[in-house]
Amino acid sequence: MFKNIAELIEQAKKQDKKIWEIMLDQEVVTSGLSPEAIWETMAVRYEVMEKAIERGISGVHSRSGLTGGDAKRLYDYIKNGKFLTDKTSLLASCYAVATNEVNAAMGVICATPTAGSSGTVPGVLFALKDTHDLSSDRIIEALFTAGALGYVVANNAIISGARGGCQAEVGSAAAMAAGAAVELMGGTPDQIGHAFSIALKNLLGLACDPVGGLVEVPCVKRNAGGAAIALSAAEMALAGIESRIPADEVILAMYKIGITMPVTIRETALGGLATTPTGLDWQERIALEEF
Amino acid sequence: MLGPSSSHTAGAVRIGQIARKLFGQEPDRLTIHFYGSFAKTYKGHATDVAIVGGLLNMEVADEALPNAIHIAQEQGINIHFIAEEEIPEEPNTVKIVMEKGPDRLEVTGVSVGGGAVQITEYAGFPIRLSGDFPTLLILHHDAYGAISQVSQLLEKHEINIAHMEVSRLAKGEVALMLIETDEMISPTILQDISRSKHVIRASMLALDEI
Numbered sequence: 001m002f003k004n005i006a007e008l009i010e011q012a013k014k015q016d017k018k019i020w021e022i023m024l025d026q027e028v029v030t031s032g033l034s035p036e037a038i039w040e041t042m043a044v045r046y047e048v049m050e051k052a053i054e055r056g057i058s059g060v061h062s063r064s065g066l067t068g069g070d071a072k073r074l075y076d077y078i079k080n081g082k083f084l085t086d087k088t089s090l091l092a093s094c095y096a097v098a099t100n101e102v103n104a105a106m107g108v109i110c111a112t113p114t115a116g117s118s119g120t121v122p123g124v125l126f127a128l129k130d131t132h133d134l135s136s137d138r139i140i141e142a143l144f145t146a147g148a149l150g151y152v153v154a155n156n157a158i159i160s161g162a163r164g165g166c167q168a169e170v171g172s173a174a175a176m177a178a179g180a181a182v183e184l185m186g187g188t189p190d191q192i193g194h195a196f197s198i199a200l201k202n203l204l205g206l207a208c209d210p211v212g213g214l215v216e217v218p219c220v221k222r223n224a225g226g227a228a229i230a231l232s233a234a235e236m237a238l239a240g241i242e243s244r245i246p247a248d249e250v251i252l253a254m255y256k257i258g259i260t261m262p263v264t265i266r267e268t269a270l271g272g273l274a275t276t277p278t279g280l281d282w283q284e285r286i287a288l289e290e291f
Numbered sequence: 292m293l294g295p296s297s298s299h300t301a302g303a304v305r306i307g308q309i310a311r312k313l314f315g316q317e318p319d320r321l322t323i324h325f326y327g328s329f330a331k332t333y334k335g336h337a338t339d340v341a342i343v344g345g346l347l348n349m350e351v352a353d354e355a356l357p358n359a360i361h362i363a364q365e366q367g368i369n370i371h372f373i374a375e376e377e378i379p380e381e382p383n384t385v386k387i388v389m390e391k392g393p394d395r396l397e398v399t400g401v402s403v404g405g406g407a408v409q410i411t412e413y414a415g416f417p418i419r420l421s422g423d424f425p426t427l428l429i430l431h432h433d434a435y436g437a438i439s440q441v442s443q444l445l446e447k448h449e450i451n452i453a454h455m456e457v458s459r460l461a462k463g464e465v466a467l468m469l470i471e472t473d474e475m476i477s478p479t480i481l482q483d484i485s486r487s488k489h490v491i492r493a494s495m496l497a498l499d500e501i
Binding site: 103110150154 | 294297328334336352356381383403405
């Protein structure tokens with residue numbers, strides 16, 4: 001059993017196992033289910049993510065009209081072949097947006113770790129699947145890796161925007177995705193820890209300030225940003241770059257920032273983007289439509 | 292799960308489901324009080340819809356969930372929502388008052404992210420209930436021997452207690468025993484407990500992981 005990232009890495013090294021295997025072992029112990037049954041549960045999550053991405057890139061709109069259609073826009077842009085960065089990074093952002101647009105439209109998604117941050121992890125993993133020709137089994141393994149990292153954050157800190165701001169949601173998701181991407185690409189347990197730390201450090205302090213209190217603006221595009229940061233952190237870790245601050249200390253820093261954040265930027269729609277003139281205009285329009 | 296928010300939607304469904312199990316019957320009247328972030332954003336997150344869906348025993352990925360309020364109203368359930376100004380300890384707090392005729396139960400729950408929830412108040416008793424373990428909630432007369440009777444019954448059926456709390460509102464009146472166990476408790480055991488001396492009402496909670 002692991003309680004923090006240091007123990008998780010230590011156990012993987014000691015037992016010469018991948019992080020995903022340590023997570024699966026722990027689930028067997030805590031749930032009393034067989035490894036096959038647990039794998040099957042994760043395979044169902046995988047299918048939910050795949051379906052959400054497919055639905056998102058075909059174009060979906062929320063009831064409020066605040067978000068929708070951007071995943072399709074980005075997908076068409078990628079297909080056009082002319083872009084600034086690379087296909088993995090763009091697809092990751094595209095799939096992240098797709099998932100969160102489906103979420104905003106009250107569609108079925110998998111919380112990773114939350115619904116508001118449900119795009120980042122599948123965005124990164126399914127993009128890598130496409131560009132590196134990986135099997136679905138490899139992605140399911142990576143979901144266990146992401147799960148192990150998210151488990152530590154949820155148990156040692158916070159993952160809800162109302163308790164700790166967006167850093168607790170998209171920040172945690174990006175850290176999970178970065179670590180999972182490193183394992184998927186053959187990185188070491190230590191490199192997974194560094195990728196996790198680098199990604200989370202880049203999102204510390206991020207406010208949760210949704211317009212009209214809806215999980216749409218800025219949430220949908222924040223997931224695209226989270227995916228891009230996750231990939232950047234994963235690349236740095238794979239290049240041998242280390243985080244000066246260890247993962248568990250970054251998690252604690254996130255927690256402390258979260259609990260001291262003003263309530264206006266913790267999912268109350270009382271500050272930040274929610275109270276900009278345009279944000280307030282939208283809030284009024286949404287209220288008139290009577291949800 | 293169904294979007295848009297794991298704490299405001301999936302968590303709310305779970306609180307509704309647990310409240311319904313604790314009440315043990317379909318209510319004909321619901322008064323739902325929202326606090327903190329719930330109070331400010333419940334409409335946009337469909338928290339109202341989610342709570343009612345949970346109270347109708349819907350699952351978090353149920354495609355009918357968005358219509359939960361409409362479905363409940365068609366079944367003749369009277370529903371009121373109140374956004375409270377009071378600042379709660381936890382940002383996402385909801386108090387559900389369930390009524391069926393003269394029977395009434397108040398349950399307060401908090402949603403802590405990722406769909407995880409805790410029940411913090413039951414019939415006026417402050418508690419901490421996650422729903423992750425099989426849990427027995429026993430309302431009983433505050434009298435000597437009440438606890439040992441229940442623990443002996445559990446021993447007889449080889450059930451291990453993981454966590455236990457006993458509290459009362461006033462000496463000699465109604466008390467609450469909250470017992471989390473490692474093993475599942477069968478309806479027969481629950482019936483045995485309900486029938487034992489001093490016990491007023493026993494309910495059992497065993498939520499599947501969502």
